[in-house]
Amino acid sequence: MKKKSQRKARLPGDPAPEDAIARMIRVDHAGEFGAQRIYAGQLAVLDRRGAGTVADASRAQSVRAIKKMARQEDEHLAAFEKLMIERRVRPTVFHPLWHVAGFVLGAATAALGEKAAMACTVAVEETIVEHYKKQITALGADEKILRRLIEKFRKDEDDHRAAGLEHGAEDLPYYPALRAFIRAGSKTAIWLSERL
Numbered sequence: 001m002k003k004k005s006q007r008k009a010r011l012p013g014d015p016a017p018e019d020a021i022a023r024m025i026r027v028d029h030a031g032e033f034g035a036q037r038i039y040a041g042q043l044a045v046l047d048r049r050g051a052g053t054v055a056d057a058s059r060a061q062s063v064r065a066i067k068k069m070a071r072q073e074d075e076h077l078a079a080f081e082k083l084m085i086e087r088r089v090r091p092t093v094f095h096p097l098w099h100v101a102g103f104v105l106g107a108a109t110a111a112l113g114e115k116a117a118m119a120c121t122v123a124v125e126e127t128i129v130e131h132y133k134k135q136i137t138a139l140g141a142d143e144k145i146l147r148r149l150i151e152k153f154r155k156d157e158d159d160h161r162a163a164g165l166e167h168g169a170e171d172l173p174y175y176p177a178l179r180a181f182i183r184a185g186s187k188t189a190i191w192l193s194e195r196l
Helices: 017-046 054-087 095-111 115-139 142-167 175-195
Strands: none
Touching: 017 095, 017 115, 017 142, 017 175, 054 095, 054 142, 054 175, 095 115, 095 175, 115 142, 115 175
16 A cells, blocks of 8 residues: 655646745745844844943843844754855845844834833744744654754754743833734745745
């Protein structure tokens, strides 16, 4: 008796398996690059020496958390850059735009304060966690290494989301509106980066 394949049958218009993997790597690289730029923008605004006030102490805690998250994003980006070379995947054509847009988003939210910066982190990271969960489900048995990598990064991104909540993201009066706006932008960036 033949063993059934775990993959779903391809429908007309579905990308070939190698094209689907290339899309995953391309969009994940773009997402990690965008996250790196967001944290760079946040740190450019928040990472200043304060005068020792309670507000400065709170900001210093947020800066430490952002630096830790940024280091993990650097690791994620390096892993996807390596995969892009190994699998000959081109970056998204929007790479230059994400370079600027990510930094501006990070700096703009940080200019509103560390709670707004953390709200940005929550919105972006929960969108990425959902995105990674879909990829993990879609990956076939022959992509165990890629699946394990994405599973690890999904956990890291979920930790970033939790850190944003711990640092008061939801205390922001306009948190629901800011979160919805950033999530919509993140989903649009994902859709564009997968395809172009």
